[in-house]
Amino acid sequence: MDKVLFAVLKKITPSKTQEKEMESIKEKILSAADSVIKPLNLSRTLAGSLMRNTWLPDKKEIDVFIEFPKEISRDDLEKQGLEIGKKIVKKLKGKHIIAYAEHPYVRGFVNGFWVDIVPCYKLENAREIKSSVDRTPFHNEWLSEKFKEEYIPETRLLKRFLKGIGIYGSDAKTLGFSGYLCELLIVHYKTFKNFVKKCSKWKPGKVFIDLEGYYKSMPEKFLNSPLVVIDPVDPNRNVAAAVSALNFTKLVISCENFLGKPSIRFFFPKTRKPDVKKIENKIKERGTGFIAILFKTPNIVEDTLWPQLRKTAKRIANVFKEYDFDVMGYDIWSGQKESVLVFELQSLRLPKIKKLIGPRVFSEKHSKQFITKYKKTGKLWIEGENWTAEIYRKIQTAEEVIKVFLSNSEKGLREKGIASYIAKSISKGFNIMKQKEIIDFAKKNSDFSMFLKEYLERNLFCNS
Amino acid sequence: MDKVLFAVLKKITPSKTQEKEMESIKEKILSAADSVIKPLNLSRTLAGSLMRNTWLPDKKEIDVFIEFPKEISRDDLEKQGLEIGKKIVKKLKGKHIIAYAEHPYVRGFVNGFWVDIVPCYKLENAREIKSSVDRTPFHNEWLSEKFKEEYIPETRLLKRFLKGIGIYGSDAKTLGFSGYLCELLIVHYKTFKNFVKKCSKWKPGKVFIDLEGYYKSMPEKFLNSPLVVIDPVDPNRNVAAAVSALNFTKLVISCENFLGKPSIRFFFPKTRKPDVKKIENKIKERGTGFIAILFKTPNIVEDTLWPQLRKTAKRIANVFKEYDFDVMGYDIWSGQKESVLVFELQSLRLPKIKKLIGPRVFSEKHSKQFITKYKKTGKLWIEGENWTAEIYRKIQTAEEVIKVFLSNSEKGLREKGIASYIAKSISKGFNIMKQKEIIDFAKKNSDFSMFLKEYLERNLFCNS
Numbered sequence: 001m002d003k004v005l006f007a008v009l010k011k012i013t014p015s016k017t018q019e020k021e022m023e024s025i026k027e028k029i030l031s032a033a034d035s036v037i038k039p040l041n042l043s044r045t046l047a048g049s050l051m052r053n054t055w056l057p058d059k060k061e062i063d064v065f066i067e068f069p070k071e072i073s074r075d076d077l078e079k080q081g082l083e084i085g086k087k088i089v090k091k092l093k094g095k096h097i098i099a100y101a102e103h104p105y106v107r108g109f110v111n112g113f114w115v116d117i118v119p120c121y122k123l124e125n126a127r128e129i130k131s132s133v134d135r136t137p138f139h140n141e142w143l144s145e146k147f148k149e150e151y152i153p154e155t156r157l158l159k160r161f162l163k164g165i166g167i168y169g170s171d172a173k174t175l176g177f178s179g180y181l182c183e184l185l186i187v188h189y190k191t192f193k194n195f196v197k198k199c200s201k202w203k204p205g206k207v208f209i210d211l212e213g214y215y216k217s218m219p220e221k222f223l224n225s226p227l228v229v230i231d232p233v234d235p236n237r238n239v240a241a242a243v244s245a246l247n248f249t250k251l252v253i254s255c256e257n258f259l260g261k262p263s264i265r266f267f268f269p270k271t272r273k274p275d276v277k278k279i280e281n282k283i284k285e286r287g288t289g290f291i292a293i294l295f296k297t298p299n300i301v302e303d304t305l306w307p308q309l310r311k312t313a314k315r316i317a318n319v320f321k322e323y324d325f326d327v328m329g330y331d332i333w334s335g336q337k338e339s340v341l342v343f344e345l346q347s348l349r350l351p352k353i354k355k356l357i358g359p360r361v362f363s364e365k366h367s368k369q370f371i372t373k374y375k376k377t378g379k380l381w382i383e384g385e386n387w388t389a390e391i392y393r394k395i396q397t398a399e400e401v402i403k404v405f406l407s408n409s410e411k412g413l414r415e416k417g418i419a420s421y422i423a424k425s426i427s428k429g430f431n432i433m434k435q436k437e438i439i440d441f442a443k444k445n446s447d448f449s450m451f452l453k454e455y456l457e458r459n460l461f462c463n464s
Numbered sequence: 465m466d467k468v469l470f471a472v473l474k475k476i477t478p479s480k481t482q483e484k485e486m487e488s489i490k491e492k493i494l495s496a497a498d499s500v501i502k503p504l505n506l507s508r509t510l511a512g513s514l515m516r517n518t519w520l521p522d523k524k525e526i527d528v529f530i531e532f533p534k535e536i537s538r539d540d541l542e543k544q545g546l547e548i549g550k551k552i553v554k555k556l557k558g559k560h561i562i563a564y565a566e567h568p569y570v571r572g573f574v575n576g577f578w579v580d581i582v583p584c585y586k587l588e589n590a591r592e593i594k595s596s597v598d599r600t601p602f603h604n605e606w607l608s609e610k611f612k613e614e615y616i617p618e619t620r621l622l623k624r625f626l627k628g629i630g631i632y633g634s635d636a637k638t639l640g641f642s643g644y645l646c647e648l649l650i651v652h653y654k655t656f657k658n659f660v661k662k663c664s665k666w667k668p669g670k671v672f673i674d675l676e677g678y679y680k681s682m683p684e685k686f687l688n689s690p691l692v693v694i695d696p697v698d699p700n701r702n703v704a705a706a707v708s709a710l711n712f713t714k715l716v717i718s719c720e721n722f723l724g725k726p727s728i729r730f731f732f733p734k735t736r737k738p739d740v741k742k743i744e745n746k747i748k749e750r751g752t753g754f755i756a757i758l759f760k761t762p763n764i765v766e767d768t769l770w771p772q773l774r775k776t777a778k779r780i781a782n783v784f785k786e787y788d789f790d791v792m793g794y795d796i797w798s799g800q801k802e803s804v805l806v807f808e809l810q811s812l813r814l815p816k817i818k819k820l821i822g823p824r825v826f827s828e829k830h831s832k833q834f835i836t837k838y839k840k841t842g843k844l845w846i847e848g849e850n851w852t853a854e855i856y857r858k859i860q861t862a863e864e865v866i867k868v869f870l871s872n873s874e875k876g877l878r879e880k881g882i883a884s885y886i887a888k889s890i891s892k893g894f895n896i897m898k899q900k901e902i903i904d905f906a907k908k909n910s911d912f913s914m915f916l917k918e919y920l921e922r923n924l925f926c927n928s
């Protein structure tokens with residue numbers, strides 16, 4: 001294992017050149033920021049990985065937090081925050097966009113780096129925080145004491161391992177492990193090697209890490225989280241709250257497998273361009289029906305987009321169920337321009353007739369109701385002791401379900417449970433893709449074909 | 465209505481010639497019987513409709529009951545009964561077969577009439593009866609007092625009405641009204657017209673006719689029968705026990721409709737040869753999958769055959785369900801030579817994959833069991849908080865289900881729940897018919913095509 005870790009470290013430790021580049025851009029940004037905020041009597045801080053030097057060499061993002069006094073209103077904070085952000089990016093001769101998370105912020109592109117300028121409150125105590133970004137200065141403070149120099153390579157190994165298995169990031173798309181969480185885990189387990197050993201034994205709901213010793217035992221409110229890591233600066237917060245049960249288990253199994261057979265592939269998996277012909281065959285072999293909805297990706301940050309995509313996909317899956325379609329699975333793909341919701345149904349077409357078992361003939365009241373309800377619209381008879389009705393479906397195909405449900409105004413879609421930004425996009429138009437069109441789309445879009453391949457192969461235990 | 469009833473009566477009152485023919489064959493049979501049983505000191509009696517002259521002109525059946533003393537064993541009764549039967553038929557120069565109901569009896573064919581010679585016990589009290597045939601002499605006795613001359617045409621009208629709507633006969637195939645039950649209903653309601661009026665208001669489980677006044681109110685044991693008519697000679701017996709909920713309701717609705725618009729068509733429905741092309745279109749329109757099993761009809765009486773066919777069809781429907789096929793309906797057709805079990809499924813083919821939702825990840829024990837069970841044979845992952853498995857079906861088509869289930873020895877089939885005579889027949893061979901073959905069979909067999917038409921049109925309320 002040591003050999004593998006050594007080889008990985010060689011790849012993930014920023015080179016002198018990279019460090020210099022990062023240092024220089026950081027300096028540039030901070031001085032630009034300072035020149036803007038000093039006159040306003042504000043302070044600023046950086047995201048933790050830059051503070052503690054735990055960033056990975058492919059990181060091309062810098063987060064600057066602009067700290068406002070707590071007396072200022074949220075509205076003013078947002079307004080001034082945007083002004084300041086724009087000014088800083090302008091000073092740096094970069095381009096900016098306005099992004100939205102818990103509140104709007106400025107995202108600039110400067111010398112090949114993404115620079116997020118995020119306003120937050122400067123508070124005395126982490127328990128006073130008003131939004132998650134307000135916590136960052138406290139995290140920096142706590143770790144400046146506890147995070148040792150020797151943890152740097154260990155943290156990098158952990159981050160790269162998580163990246164390799166696809167669960168690095170606590171964002172709404174990934175539902176995995178944040179950089180801060182990685183640092184805390186290394187503070188707790190000291191080395192990556194030790195972490196892997198311990199993690200391979202983790203059981204969901206049984207892992208409780210409380211570095212500051214706030215609790216005697218796991219508090220009830222965290223009982224249903226697969227992993228609980230109490231925030232050292234805020235005992236009410238589980239730093240691992242975003243980690244899904246699936247990603248928790250992926251990590252545990254990966255650790256187990258890595259211990260059994262260490263390989264650099266866990267950190268740097270091979271990514272071959274998938275063979276669309278193979279994907280097509282796999283889809284056919286399943287004997288199910290695939291149908292997908294394609295629409296323009298709303299221009300919003302991923303942390304807003306992904307919950308909306310998930311909510312929408314779930315809503316549509318439920319609509320299929322209401323129309324008696326058996327949903328075997330669904331998943332979401334989202335690219336820069338277009339997003340696709342893919343549904344796998346037992347069948348894309350249902351019979352014209354539908355049979356309903358009614359009340360027992362001996363129940364006069366219920367029999368009467370059942371007869372009244374179906375006498376005119378269907379056929380009625382008795383099987384055994386029960387009234388039975390045969391009614392006719394108005395909608396027989398999955399395609400029609402989508403058309404009827406989604407052909408609506410933005411307002412109408414929102415009222416039907418489609419998330420707001422998605423409703424807006426879909427109301428302007430959408431395409432229905434069936435098996436053939438899905439394959440065609442995969443042929444043109446290798447990221448989508450990778451997504452399809454992963455959907456078809458999802459399995460926590462390799463056995464093929 | 466009177467005009468209709470008058471017209472019907474003209475058709476269903478036996479002509480003088482028919483009466484003479486019946487009289488002469490009856491005399492012949494009785495004298496042949498007497499010459500055989502007098503030396504043995506036995507008595508005989510006839511079925512009720514001949515005694516009370518309530519038979520319909522198309523009746524070509526005569527039942528003779530040979531009465532044995534109650535001291536003789538059941539074995540001896542059967543043995544001697546068969547001997548006597550054979551002798552009688554021989555004397556009449558007819559041909560005979562051995563038929564089986566509750567016990568074996570001789571069925572002869574004489575001058576175009578079917579003659580059943582049925583051995584029974586001669587008892588003093590109807591409560592001593594050992595099999596249902598022993599009751600007939602008591603019924604004759606009771607009705608000889610209560611059944612008036614003027615009931616004859618009324619009974620004939622009722623019998624013909626029931627025949628017209630397809631529910632005359634308490635046999636295992638029809639599950640309808642016996643001749644004796646018709647006579648009792650007329651004793652109770654006096655006229656057919658009155659019967660129709662009262663019956664149109666019947667509610668299942670609410671009709672209780674107790675001519676001898678044995679009970680103060682409906683006894684609990686009959687609570688789940690749609691219609692209860694206490695046997696005047698045996699208070700423990702519901703003469704209408706065979707009447708199914710469906711046939712009860714058919715009668716009530718027919719009476720209602722007849723009152724609304726009297727027509728001779730209720731007694732003599734039009735029977736056009738069905739248009740197989742139309743049947744084919746109807747089947748296609750439904751969008752379901754039809755599959756049928758064809759085998760040689762076992763050479764047994766219908767009262768044994770039909771329960772066995774029903775049991776077998778139900779068993780196979782359950783097998784389909786076990787393999788995840790959605791059974792929309794099934795029905796039985798049985799001809800002289802061949803019998804067919806027809807199944808209508810939501811689809812004749814299921815996907816190759818099957819998805820199973822497992823335990824929550826937090827349940828360590830159940831998760832372990834689930835993982836162990838499906839790790840090697842399928843794919844495993846987590847959706848939300850639950851383990852999920854994707855496994856592969858060995859059997860994807862309804863055709864394969866039938867092949868695998870029915871390709872077996874007689875013993876094997878019986879062990880799997882197939883009724884004995886059917887198991888014997890199927891073990892010697894069966895054919896699977898799919899949509900096309902079913903239509904082809906209907907083209908060659910108009911009785912089967914009529915059966916299919918009725919299956920497709922079954923509806924108690926005409927609304928098309």
